[in-house]
Amino acid sequence: MLHQCGYIAACDGNLSVRLNRNEVLVTPTAMSKGAMKPADLVIVDISGRKLKGRRDVTSEIGMHLLIYRMRPDVNGIVHAHPRTATGFAAAGIALDQPLACEVVIGLGQIPLAPYGMPGTPELARTLEPLVPQYDAILMANHGVVTYGSDLKSAYMKMETVEHFAQIALVTHILGRQQLLDGAELEKLVDARRRYQGVNSAAPMPVHSSNGNGVSQIQSSKSKSRSLRERSNLRQSEIVSPFEN
Secondary structure, eight states: OTTTTTSOOTTOOEEEEEOSSSEEEEOBSSSOTTSOOGGGOEEEETTSOEEEOSSOBOTTHHHHHHHHHHOTTOOEEEEEOOHHHHHHHHHTOOBOSOOOHHHHHHTSOBOEEOOOOTTSHHHHHHHTTTTTTOSEEEETTTEEEEEESSHHHHHHHHHHHHHHHHHHHHHHHHTOOOOOOHHHHHHHHHHHHHSTTOOOOOOOEEEEEOSSSOEEEEEOGGGOOOHHHHTTOOGGGOOOOOOO
16 A cells, blocks of 8 residues: 555565564565565564564664564554655654644654664664654654554554645645644643544644744643553663664
């Protein structure tokens, strides 16, 4: 579906699934995902050592292992290069404005991680500060990574990111953005808890004014307590990124 939707081209992108506590099923390197067959998949352990498979593992396995180590609730990861969202990443613009209620409920904010060289430990290090709270991250000059309770959830979040990026782009073209105000965002905080399958850890965006009638966006510390934090996710579960 990633290839069919144009979210990846050539040999771009990678996906993975946590099979159990010690094994991860992941896509191979240097292969089009549109031409991939089940026999092409690779199984690695949590340190990245190949256990099964005839192909070489993706060079960005470190990013996947970092997320699995830091997020015990995650069992599926998708990394792709959807056109519009990647355009925002290449422009250095995070998708963090409260423009669409569904996105605020499902993902909160979509931050922008600094550039990290693909296929190196540097890439994982740029994501590390954002992984605990966010389920979708723009990667500067690179693409997007999303993750969830299973691979379907991770893919659906990728669709949401790209759809929202298209909406945000239209508002930029029109030259105007009508942001959800503080009162509406408060209602969305409550609604988020009621939506089945929504457990985003992302801080909610907050709308404020600088006194001159100009809208501004900032993160609200009071809203940053996530559902996972309320579930007492221990700091001991957060580890450093995998080093090749």
